[in-house]
Amino acid sequence: MSTMAYVVSLVDCNNFYVSCERVFDPKLEGRSVVVLSNNDGVIISRSNEAKALGIGMAVPFFKIRRLIEENDVQVFSANFPLYGDMSQRVMSTLSQFTPDMEIYSIDEAFLDFSGFKGVDLTAYGRKIRGTVKQWTGIPVSIGIAGTKTLAKIGNEIAKRSPKAEGVVNLVKSEHLDQALARVEVEEVWGIGRRSAPRLRDKGIETALDLREAEEAWIKKKFGLPGLRTVLELRGTPCLTLESSPPPKQGITTSRSFGAPVESLDDLKEAVADYVSRAAEKLRGQGSLARILTVFLMTNPFGKDSQYHNAIPIELPIPTDSTPELLHQALAGTERIFRKGYRYHKAGVILSGLLPRGQVQADLWEKEGPVPERRRKLMQALDRVNARMGAGTVAFAAEGIHKVWRMKSERRSKRYTTRWDELVEVTV
DNA sequence: TCTGGGGTCCTAGGACCC
DNA sequence: TCTGGGGTCCTAGGACCC
Numbered sequence: 001m002s003t004m005a006y007v008v009s010l011v012d013c014n015n016f017y018v019s020c021e022r023v024f025d026p027k028l029e030g031r032s033v034v035v036l037s038n039n040d041g042v043i044i045s046r047s048n049e050a051k052a053l054g055i056g057m058a059v060p061f062f063k064i065r066r067l068i069e070e071n072d073v074q075v076f077s078a079n080f081p082l083y084g085d086m087s088q089r090v091m092s093t094l095s096q097f098t099p100d101m102e103i104y105s106i107d108e109a110f111l112d113f114s115g116f117k118g119v120d121l122t123a124y125g126r127k128i129r130g131t132v133k134q135w136t137g138i139p140v141s142i143g144i145a146g147t148k149t150l151a152k153i154g155n156e157i158a159k160r161s162p163k164a165e166g167v168v169n170l171v172k173s174e175h176l177d178q179a180l181a182r183v184e185v186e187e188v189w190g191i192g193r194r195s196a197p198r199l200r201d202k203g204i205e206t207a208l209d210l211r212e213a214e215e216a217w218i219k220k221k222f223g224l225p226g227l228r229t230v231l232e233l234r235g236t237p238c239l240t241l242e243s244s245p246p247p248k249q250g251i252t253t254s255r256s257f258g259a260p261v262e263s264l265d266d267l268k269e270a271v272a273d274y275v276s277r278a279a280e281k282l283r284g285q286g287s288l289a290r291i292l293t294v295f296l297m298t299n300p301f302g303k304d305s306q307y308h309n310a311i312p313i314e315l316p317i318p319t320d321s322t323p324e325l326l327h328q329a330l331a332g333t334e335r336i337f338r339k340g341y342r343y344h345k346a347g348v349i350l351s352g353l354l355p356r357g358q359v360q361a362d363l364w365e366k367e368g369p370v371p372e373r374r375r376k377l378m379q380a381l382d383r384v385n386a387r388m389g390a391g392t393v394a395f396a397a398e399g400i401h402k403v404w405r406m407k408s409e410r411r412s413k414r415y416t417t418r419w420d421e422l423v424e425v426t427v
Numbered sequence: 428t429c430t431g432g433g434g435t436c437c438t439a440g441g442a443c444c445c
Numbered sequence: 446t447c448t449g450g451g452g453t454c455c456t457a458g459g460a461c462c463c
Contacts, residue, residue, distance in 0.1 A: 037431035044431070044463095060430040078431085105434095105463045192461045223437065225461080252433055301430055347432090407429090 010151040016107035017045035023137035039406040077411040125167035145170040149232035180208035190229040253278040254347020269399030288318035290352030294332040299344035
């Protein structure tokens with residue numbers, strides 16, 4: 001009997017949102033490009049050229065407007081339908097290369113390479129990289145190692161070292177210590193803004209230092225998550241591959257407004273819109289919600305007087321039906337609304353989720369908590385909106401003038417998900 | 428003037444019980 | 446005058462992720 005050593009790779013799309021924009025506009029290649037968050041608030045993706053200009057991640061757009069204009073940086077509002085669709089193409093390409101894969105985020109996946117006997121994994125990584133580029137246009141980097149945390153480190157090195165040609169294999173590598181020494185402690189997966197300075201205070205400055213740290217001290221100061229990180233750096237796998245992720249435990253839909261909102265009517269419209277989106281997600285994963293929370297808040301950065309309130313509402317019957325949820329959410333909004341504030345953001349959280357099938361029907365009527373006719377209507381609604389774009393069919397409560405709608409002044413077309421926004425080819 | 432959104436897991440501490 | 450000890454469950458908040 002032989003135990004096969006665990007080998008995992010992390011495939012990460014380079015500057016993903018920027019790369020998506022470049023696929024549909026090749027003139028952006030080689031230029032400085034950034035993508036903005038919802039409401040054109042902060043920077044969420046940067047090309048290497050933009051990074052070289054000193055444009056940081058999550059920096060408010062208005063603070064670097066000058067820098068952007070002076071350097072002719074190309075700016076895009078977030079186009080999540082496009083990025084989501086491109087992500088699916090990348091993931092389905094990756095799935096051809098291993099039977100066991102975990103989609104970790106919109107632009108990252110772990111691929112299990114355990115048991116790939118006699119395969120040159122570095123060469124295999126290059127093949128994956130080439131195929132993804134050819135089939136989707138998206139450049140990726142790949143790190144291969146004995147644990148997820150080390151694969152992340154390999155990926156980081158692959159991104160910054162041109163010699164690597166996009167792939168770094170740390171399995172039985174004699175360069176492992178050298179690689180760990182080149183990674184700052186705050187770049188280690190699991191070490192965030194709070195922990196890094198506390199580690200540095202103790203002289204722990206690199207991934208290599210962290211690997212050598214004393215276990216008991218780490219456990220005491222950084223808990224189980226910290227200890228796991230150290231063990232993973234030592235090559236002991238603590239984090240497994242989640243090939244079929246469990247359904248989400250909560251579903252949130254929230255947005256900051258394009259301009260301050262003061263009237264209850266406008267707030268209710270916005271909340272209605274968010275409830276509809278949240279309910280779609282809920283039905284999409286086949287769950288019912290037991291609790292609905294509405295929250296409102298003023299701008300935490302501004303000089304306006306502050307108000308923040310949230311109200312959790314226990315639903316009389318677990319449900320996934322938009323009209324039911326709307327009714328509760330609008331009542332909740334009225335209860336927490338206070339006149340005289342300039343509201344900046346509102347949101348809806350669905351929690352206490354149950355799998356639809358598992359709810360005992362006999363607790364309610366024969367048909368279960370959501371009557372059959374209502375369920376059919378919701379299905380039809382979701383199909384139309386998925387095909388034609390969110391909000392094509394909407395409830396009256398969602399409003400039509402939408403003064404609260406977020407800013408998105410520089411969005412590219414939804415090339416792959418809207419018939420009316422296909423790429424135009426000029427011959 | 429203008430500062431995103433959506434998640435997960437862990438821990439400490441309170442409430443409650445025997 | 447003195448004020449146990451342990452277990453479980455729940456929740457809020459912290460830290461982290463992309």
